[in-house]
Structure formats: C-alpha cells, structure tokens
Amino acid sequence: MEAVSGYYERLVHTAVAPIVHTGRLYYVWVAFLLAIIAWGVYAYSVQYREGLVVTGMRDRILWGLYITNFVFFIGISHAGTLISAILRVSQAAWRTPVTRMAEFITAVALAVGGLQPIMDLGRPDRVLNVFIHGRWQSPVIWDLVSITTYFTASVVYLFLPMLPDLGLFRDEMRKRGSGRRARLYGLMAIGWTGSPGQRRRLGLAITIMMILIIPIAVSVHTVVSWIFAMTVREPWDSTIFGPFFVAGAIFSGIAVLIVVMAILRKAYHLEEYIQEKHFVYLGYLLAAMAMIMIYANLAEYITTGYKLNEDSEFHFRQLFAGRFAVLAWYYFVGGLLLPPLLILLPFTRNMKGVLVAAVLVVVAMWIERYLIVVASLRVPLMPYEPSNYAPTWVELSLMAASFALFALLITLFVKLFPILAVWEIAEEHEGRAEEAVNSERAPSGGRAAPEPAGGS
Amino acid sequence: MSAFFAALVAIVLIPLFAGATPARANHGGIQLSVPGSATIGAPLELMAQIMSTEDGTPIVGASVTVEYLAEFGGERSFVVLGRGITDEEGVANLRIEPRVAGEHELRVFYSLPGEDTAAVESITVNVSDSDIQQYRSESGIHIFGHEWILISVVGTVWLVLLAVALGIADIARNGDAPGVSSAS
Numbered sequence: 001m002e003a004v005s006g007y008y009e010r011l012v013h014t015a016v017a018p019i020v021h022t023g024r025l026y027y028v029w030v031a032f033l034l035a036i037i038a039w040g041v042y043a044y045s046v047q048y049r050e051g052l053v054v055t056g057m058r059d060r061i062l063w064g065l066y067i068t069n070f071v072f073f074i075g076i077s078h079a080g081t082l083i084s085a086i087l088r089v090s091q092a093a094w095r096t097p098v099t100r101m102a103e104f105i106t107a108v109a110l111a112v113g114g115l116q117p118i119m120d121l122g123r124p125d126r127v128l129n130v131f132i133h134g135r136w137q138s139p140v141i142w143d144l145v146s147i148t149t150y151f152t153a154s155v156v157y158l159f160l161p162m163l164p165d166l167g168l169f170r171d172e173m174r175k176r177g178s179g180r181r182a183r184l185y186g187l188m189a190i191g192w193t194g195s196p197g198q199r200r201r202l203g204l205a206i207t208i209m210m211i212l213i214i215p216i217a218v219s220v221h222t223v224v225s226w227i228f229a230m231t232v233r234e235p236w237d238s239t240i241f242g243p244f245f246v247a248g249a250i251f252s253g254i255a256v257l258i259v260v261m262a263i264l265r266k267a268y269h270l271e272e273y274i275q276e277k278h279f280v281y282l283g284y285l286l287a288a289m290a291m292i293m294i295y296a297n298l299a300e301y302i303t304t305g306y307k308l309n310e311d312s313e314f315h316f317r318q319l320f321a322g323r324f325a326v327l328a329w330y331y332f333v334g335g336l337l338l339p340p341l342l343i344l345l346p347f348t349r350n351m352k353g354v355l356v357a358a359v360l361v362v363v364a365m366w367i368e369r370y371l372i373v374v375a376s377l378r379v380p381l382m383p384y385e386p387s388n389y390a391p392t393w394v395e396l397s398l399m400a401a402s403f404a405l406f407a408l409l410i411t412l413f414v415k416l417f418p419i420l421a422v423w424e425i426a427e428e429h430e431g432r433a434e435e436a437v438n439s440e441r442a443p444s445g446g447r448a449a450p451e452p453a454g455g456s
Numbered sequence: 457m458s459a460f461f462a463a464l465v466a467i468v469l470i471p472l473f474a475g476a477t478p479a480r481a482n483h484g485g486i487q488l489s490v491p492g493s494a495t496i497g498a499p500l501e502l503m504a505q506i507m508s509t510e511d512g513t514p515i516v517g518a519s520v521t522v523e524y525l526a527e528f529g530g531e532r533s534f535v536v537l538g539r540g541i542t543d544e545e546g547v548a549n550l551r552i553e554p555r556v557a558g559e560h561e562l563r564v565f566y567s568l569p570g571e572d573t574a575a576v577e578s579i580t581v582n583v584s585d586s587d588i589q590q591y592r593s594e595s596g597i598h599i600f601g602h603e604w605i606l607i608s609v610v611g612t613v614w615l616v617l618l619a620v621a622l623g624i625a626d627i628a629r630n631g632d633a634p635g636v637s638s639a640s
Contacts, residue, residue, distance in 0.1 A: 136603030145610055149617075156620055163627065190628035197630040205623040212616055 008426050010272065015165070015420045016172050018268050019181070022415070033408040040401020043394045044119065052122040054394045061377045061389040065399050066120035071369040072252070073113030073406070074147065074224050075245075076362075079253035079260075080106025081154045082217035083285075085210040094281055096424040097273040101264065102257050103158040104417070108409040109256075110151045112402055119398055139230045142223045150213075150220045157209045163202060165418035167192035221249040228372065234311035235376035238304075244296045251289040252365035255339075258282050258358035260410065262351070264419060273420055276351045280343075283354035286361065287340040294336050314386075315379050323388075324375045327367045335364020484518060484568050485509050488579045494554050497588030500581070502550045506542050506566055514546025517569040522550050522562055534563060557585040 047054050057064045084102040087095035118124050134141045170185035170192075192198060225245035228236040238244070258279060265274045304312045319328045339357035342348045348356075380386050391399075487505045494500045502522060506515045519541055523534040540548035554560070560581050567574040 136606060142606075149610065149613055153613075153617060156617065156624075160620075160624070190624065192627070195630060198627050201623055201627050201630065205620050205627075208616065208620055208623075212613065216613065 007429055011420070011422055011425060011429075012168065012172065014268070014270065014273065015418050015422045016169065018414050018419055019169070019416070020176065020178075026411075026415075030408065030411060033404045033411065036404035037401045037408065040398050040404070043397035043401070047119075047122065047394050047398075048124075054392060056390045056392050056395060058387060058389075060380075060384075060387040061374060063120065063373050063377060064389055065370075065391045065395040066116045068366070068370045068373045069399055069402055070113055070116035070120070071224060071245075071373070072366050073109045073116065073402070074220065075249035075252045075365065075369070076256040077106045077109035077113060077150070077154070077253065078217055078221065078246075078249040079257040080109065080217075081150075081157050081213050082106075082250060083253060083257065085157070085213045085217070088206075088210045089214070092281075093428060094278060096421055096428045097270070097275075098257070098261065098278055098282070099161070099424070100419065100421045101261055103154070103161075104410065104413050105253075105257060105260055106154045107151070107158050108406055108413065110147065110154060111409065112406045114147065114151070115402065115405075139223060139226045143227060146216070146220045146223045150216050153209065153213050153216050157206075157213050160202060160206050160209060161421055161424065162418060163189060163192050164194060164423040165421065167194065168422055169418060218246055221245045228376070233376060233381070234309070234379055235315045235372075238300060240296060240300060244300065247289060247292045247296055248365060248368065251286070251293050252362060254282055254286045254289060255358040255361035255365065258286070258354060259362060262355050262358075264414065268414070268419060270420065273425060279351040279354040280349060283343040283349070283357065286354070286357060287343040290336055290340040290361070297332070297336065311379050315375065318375060318378065318386075319371065323378075324371055328371060328375075331364045331367045331371065334360050335368070483509050484515050484566070484575075486520075486564065486566050486575070486577050488564055488577060490562075490579060490581050492582075494581055494583045495586045495588070496554055496557055496583060497586055497590045498553070500552045500554055500583075502538075502552055502562065502564075502579075504540070504542070504548045504550065504564060504566065506546045506548075506568070514542070514544065515568055516542055516544055516546065518542045518546070518548070519567055520548040520550065521565040521574075522552065523565070524560060524562055537562070553590075554581065554583040555590055557583050559583075 055064060080102050084095070084099040084106075087099060118127055121127065130140060130144055134144070166185050166189035170182055170189050173179075173182035173185055222242035222245065225241040229238055229241035261274055261278070261282075265271060301316075305316060308316070318324050339361050342353045342357040342360075345353075374389050378386050378388070484506045485508075487507070489503045489505075490500060504520045506518045506520070507513065508515055519539065521539045522537045524537050525532060526535040537552050538550040540550050542548045552562075560583060561578050562581055563576060563578045565574040565576050
C-alpha cells in the first residue's frame with residue numbers, strides 16, 4: 001500500500017503543479033495569444049464599421065471561413081463530452097487520464113464555435129432576431145436549442161467529475177497556506193467532503209449525465225448538418241448528412257484530443273499518467289472512425305456520381321479536377337487514407353505516428369468543412385457564371401483570433417482547474433493494485449469488472 | 457376660380473387614382489378599375505370590363521392579360537400576372553398580389569373573341585409597404601403535434617438537467633458528514 005500512497009502523492013503533486021508554478025514561457029505564450037486576439041478584435045471592429053463588404057462573402061457565395069469554423073469547432077466539441085461519455089459508459093479502464101482534457105475541450109470549442117455565426121451576421125444585434133422572429137420549423141432554431149443544451153450539459157458534465165478534485169485542491173491549498181486559492185476552490189467545491197452520501201449522489205449524477213449527453217451530442221451535429229441538408233442545393237441534398245456529420249465530428253474530435261493531450265503532456269510533464277498506450281488506444285478509435293468516414297464518403301459520392309445530374313457534374317469537376325482539387329485530394333488521401341495506415345502499421349503505431357495522423361486529420365477535417373460550405377455554394381443555381389470566394393485579411397484575422405482564443409481558454413483552464421481527474425486515476429490505480437494482490441493470492445481467479453464511474 | 461381648379465384636378469386625378477381608364481379598340485372598349493390603394497401581400501382585384509364600341513353591349517369571351525414591368529438582376533421586362541375571360545356582363549376579374557411597394561404601371565392586353573390582334577391599355581396602381589409575410593411554403597411533411605413534439609423533447613432534456621442541478625445542490629447540503637475529500 002506504500003506504493004499506492006507514493007503514487008497518489010506524485011499524482012497530486014503533478015496535478016497541482018500547473019496551478020502553483022508559473023514559468024516565464026507561460027506568460028510569453030499567453031501574451032502571444034492575447035496579441036492575436038487583439039488583432040482579431042481590431043479586424044472585427046473594421047467589419048462592424050464597414051459591414052460584411054470587407055469580407056470575401058457576396059450574394060452567391062454567402063458563407064465562408066466563419067461558417068467553416070463554426071462547423072469545425074462544433075465538430076471538435078465532440079472530442080469531448082461524447083468521447084468521454086462513451087468511454088465511461090463502456091467502462092474503458094484506460095480512460096481516466098483522457099476524460100478531463102476531453103471534457104474541457106468540449107466546453108471551450110462550443111464557446112468559440114458559438115461566436116462564429118455572430119461574426120458571420122455582420123451586425124451582432126441581429127442575433128436577437130433569432131429570438132424575436134424565430135420559428136420552430138427552422139433548422140437555425142433547432143441549432144440554437146441543441147447547441148445551448150449541449151453547452152449546458154457539457155459544463156455540468158465537466159463540473160461533476162471535477163468536484164472531488166476541487167475539494168482536493170481546496171485542501172492542498174490550505175496545506176500550502178494559500179488562503180485566497182483555498183477560498184476559490186472551496187467555493188467551487190461546494191462543500192465537498194467525500195462523505196458516502198455525497199459520493200453516492202455524485203455517482204448517480206455522473207451516470208445520468210453520461211447517458212443523457214450522448215443523444216444530445218449526436219443531435220447537435222445532426223442539426224448542424226441540417227442547416228445545409230434542409231436547403232435546396234445540389235451538393236447538400238443528402239439523406240446521410242446527419243450521420244456523416246456526426247461521424248466527422250467524432251473523427252475530428254478524437255484528433256484534436258490527441259493533439260491537445262500531446263501538447264499538455266509535454267508542457268506539464270504528464271508522462272507517467274498519459275502514456276503511449278493512451279495515444280495508441282485513441283489512435284485505434286481514430287482509425288475506426290476513418291474507416292466509417294471512408295465508407296460515408298464512398299456512399300455519398302458513388303450514389304450522386306452514378307446519376308450525375310448537371311449540378312453534380314459541375315461539383316465533381318471542381319472538386320476532383322478543378323478549383324478545389326488540391327484541397328479535396330488532400331482530404332481524401334491525407335485525411336482519410338494515410339492516418340489509419342500510420343496507426344495500423346506496426347512501425348508507426350506509436351505516440352509520434354498517432355500524433356502525425358491526428359494532425360493530418362485535424363487539417364483534413366477543416367478542409368472538408370471548407371469544401372462543404374464554399375465549394376457547394378459555388379455550384380450555380382441558375383445559368384450564370386460561377387463566382388469565386390477568397391477570404392480577406394479580416395476573415396483570416398478573425399479565424400486566427402478564434403484559434404488563439406481556443407488555445408487561450410485551454411491554457412487558462414489548465415492554470416485554474418485540475419488537468420487530471422485525480423480521484424479517478426487514483427481509483428483506477430488502486431483497483432489495479434488490488435487486482436495484482438488478488439491475482440498473486442489466487443492466480444486462477446477471474447478479473448473483476450471495473451467500478452462504474454463515480455463509484456459507490 | 458378655385459372651383460374651376462378643383463374640377464380640373466378632379467378630372468385629371470380621379471381616373472388615375474380610382475383606376476377608371478376607358479379605352480377603345482377592335483370594336484371594343486375596355487374600362488379598368490383597381491382599388492384606390494393596395495398593400496404588399498394583400499390580394500388586389502383588377503376589374504376589366506369590355507363593351508362593344510358600336511352598341512355598348514358587353515362582350516362575352518374576350519381574353520384579358522395583365523402584365524407588370526418587373527426588374528430582376530438588372531433586367532427590366534414585362535411579367536404576366538394573370539389572364540382572364542370576360543363573362544356575360546363583359547367583366548373579367550383578375551386577382552393580383554403586389555410584391556413590391558411603389559407606383560406600378562399595369563399593362564392590360566385584351567382581344568375580342570375570334571380576333572388575333574390585341575389592344576393594350578394601362579393603369580397605375582399605388583402599392584404601400586407592409587410587413588406581411590408574402591410567401592408560406594406548403595411543401596414538407598406535417599407531423600402530428602407539430603412543434604410541440606420538439607418542445608416536449610427539449611423540455612424533458614432540460615428537466616433532467618434541472619434534476620442533476622438539484623442533485624448538485626443536494627451534494628452541497630450533504631457536505632457536513634465526515635469523509636475524505638479525495639479518492640485516497
């Protein structure tokens with residue numbers, strides 16, 4: 001049991017370290033991100049003053065980078081809560097170091113994603129029109145309802161498993177004599193003492209949330225896809241857009257989770273807890289989702305390509321051999337074929353291989369969203385010359401600011417909240433230690449089922 | 457003097473705003489009338505009456521076509537708004553829904569039964585602006601319960617979230633019992 005106690009002390013030390021120690025590099029990084037965001041705010045002020053005419057969007061291609069980023073960020077929010085919930089429901093024993101990061105990526109991605117349509121509106125006060133003139137029959141309203149529900153549920157789902165760790169941090173800060181921080185964590189821990197009654201209630205609440213969050217998350221990206229699929233436009237006229245978008249969201253979500261995990265592992269020396277096996281397991285999930293994506297793409301392009309009406313032909317030409325060919329072929333080869341190969345081939349089935357695959361997927365999935373939005377809008381609805389879209393410096397600046405905001409919120413989150421699910425990792429470690437003792441005593445004994453999340 | 461001026465104004469303007477414009481062609485004269493005011497989205501009745509120029513009797517079976525000078529994509533062209541055939545009283549009523557506010561010239565072509573040539577007459581309509589929703593799609597599926605199904609599903613989800621929030625409050629209330637703050 002001494003080994004278990006030593007492991008726990010190291011774990012607490014590692015989890016608390018980002019909060020009590022702040023290096024110079026941290027401030028430089030935050031200042032760098034703030035500078036990009038400040039430039040984005042300036043770009044937005046120009047757009048606010050001059051109107052959407054300062055963007056590359058016009059009457060024919062009326063959506064550009066903002067809506068691409070909206071779909072992208074809402075997609076990666078699935079990193080998140082959905083993956084964490086699936087891992088909890090399936091009681092995947094290796095999930096514990098992964099879930100916390102996954103959950104906060106969701107909350108941050110939803111917050112950044114929610115800003116994108118407001119940028120796209122030009123005048124932010126027009127958001128009120130959704131409430132004043134909104135109709136239940138409109139996919140925009142479905143989107144608003146499902147995203148706000150998902151955001152609320154994600155924040156609750158992030159908070160619940162963090163509760164024991166907030167209590168732990170409160171106690172740790174008291175021990176270290178940091179009264180201000182102890183009060184802050186005491187406030188957030190809402191009086192957590194770890195009593196049996198509290199643990200029982202917490203376990204129940206987590207179980208309810210992990211079941212509830214899965215259909216909510218699925219509904220979110222289905223509804224996002226319907227913003228396109230409910231519109232009369234040839235490339236969006238697809239019955240599989242809902243499942244296609246959900247699969248794409250999980251695919252990109254896992255990839256972003258891997259990238260964020262790798263960065264935080266390196267920055268905060270989490271090598272003992274986030275091991276190569278965690279990357280490989282997530283890599284397997286990524287490869288499985290790549291297969292589903294390949295299947296979905298084949299189903300989509302073969303059925304429309306076989307019939308090939310006039311609009312489809314135009315779209316296929318611009319996608320495979322025309323204006324968007326480089327992007328499209330990168331998406332197909334670099335984003336769908338190469339990543340599973342990197343993960344499944346034995347000599348690249350390691351942390352670096354999985355990380356490279358994840359980066360390829362993140363880039364490819366952003367491109368996929370760009371193609372869905374911009375290339376589809378380029379297909380003429382009437383016999384006119386197809387127009388083109390090129391993002392202006394304003395859109396590019398706001399895109400850079402959005403990604404910087406995403407990184408900044410994660411950076412600040414790590415600075416304020418427990419980066420690791422300490423109590424869950426400790427429980428998993430204790431379980432493994434007990435299992436090892438039991439197997440020494442009775443080698444022929446069966447393997448005990450893991451405790452449900454939240455534990456009794 | 458002022459009475460004379462008023463009479464002159466009445467002679468010039470009343471036919472214009474009341475929409476009564478006599479015309480004569482092809483042995484038939486047409487008289488057009490529209491309401492003095494019209495509103496976007498609200499139906500507007502244009503009445504065309506065709507009478508014989510020889511004996512003043514109504515002409516039955518004459519065809520009437522109404523066109524409107526529209527502008528779309530930088531192109532200006534006449535668009536057919538409606539067609540009708542005169543009845544026993546020589547009257548054809550055409551129902552029009554104006555979509556653009558302002559003063560519009562309607563061009564009415566009419567031809568008598570058995571004649572190939574058409575005469576034309578025009579009338580001006582003043583259409584005032586409104587916030588009436590001009591088009592409601594009838595396509596799509598109608599589900600029993602309509603949006604209430606969606607509202608009840610969303611409501612149920614939020615009720616569960618509320619129950620979880622109450623659970624969190626319960627956790628806060630049960631914090632007095634001794635225990636450990638972590639898993640160890």
